[in-house]
Amino acid sequence: MSSLLRPALTLFLMLSLMTGVAYPLAMTGIARLIFPQQAAGSLIEKDGKPVGSLLIGQAFSDPGYFWSRPSATSPMPYNASASSGSNLGPLNPALADAVKQRIEALRTADPGNNATMPADLVYSSASGLDPHISVAAADYQAGRVARARNVPLERVHALIAEHSEGPLLGFLGEPRVNVLALNLALDAAR
Known part of the structure; x- marks a missing residue:
């Protein structure tokens, strides 16, 4: 069971960082470069x-x-x-x-x-x-x-x-x- 838990938790953390941190930061950065007024509200x-x-x-x-x-x-x-x-x-x-x-x-x-x-x-x-x-x-x-x-x-x-x-x-x-x-x-x- 522990052999399955470690890869599952690792994958969960990697995907969480990618979709919850990296992707939103990248999209916000791109939006601020391309559409600065709209990105600022x-x-x-x-x-x-x-x-x-x-x-x-x-x-x-x-x-x-x-x-x-x-x-x-x-x-x-x-x-x-x-x-x-x-x-x-x-x-x-x-x-x-x-x-x-x-x-x-x-x-x-x-x-x-x-x-x-x-x-x-x-x-x-x-x-x-x-x-x-x-x-x-x-x-x-x-x-x-x-x-x-x-x-x-x-x-x-x-x-x-x-x-x-x-x-x-x-x-x-x-x-x-x-x-x-x-x-x-x-x-x-x-």
């Missing part, structure tokens, strides 16, 4: 202090800012350590109540807006952390943001256009806008 700094990441959504509720896609993480929204979907099906009353509350909040913030409300403003993404909204969702909010900031609507639309990203690789997904980048651009445009 794609952090955005303002006045030398990090204010967020381009990869994780943030909660905005002030009418003068574009609002992010709702978060499905709990106990607090946009919690990267709790990334997951809500797993609530379309017939679940909790999902229906959450959507009604989100629609009401958007209508209360912009009562004169009778445009069709984009779905990504009331439904969370699969991860619950999506930092992007559709261009339609940004356009839906443009009037409210322009009025709250007392800036021309055309200027807000120009900022949306400047910060719009096309589909990934030109064909995957829809055009989108990073909410944090857009809101920081709004602040810088003052």
Whole structure:
């Protein structure tokens, strides 16, 4: 029995070191060389202090800012350590109540807006952390943001256009806008 135990433990330790230490360190090193910003979390700094990441959504509720896609993480929204979907099906009353509350909040913030409300403003993404909204969702909010900031609507639309990203690789997904980048651009445009 002991003749089998020693090679098994040796193999276990070697594989643990290779897959648990060497491989992660090598991948981290390669990522830092090839994609330094992404490997560091794609952090955005303002006045030398990090204010967020381009990869994780943030909660905005002030009418003068574009609002992010709702978060499905709990106990607090946009919690990267709790990334997951809500797993609530379309017939679940909790999902229906959450959507009604989100629609009401958007209508209360912009009562004169009778445009069709984009779905990504009331439904969370699969991860619950999506930092992007559709261009339609940004356009839906443009009037409210322009009025709250007392800036021309055309200027807000120009900022949306400047910060719009096309589909990934030109064909995957829809055009989108990073909410944090857009809101920081709004602040810088003052």
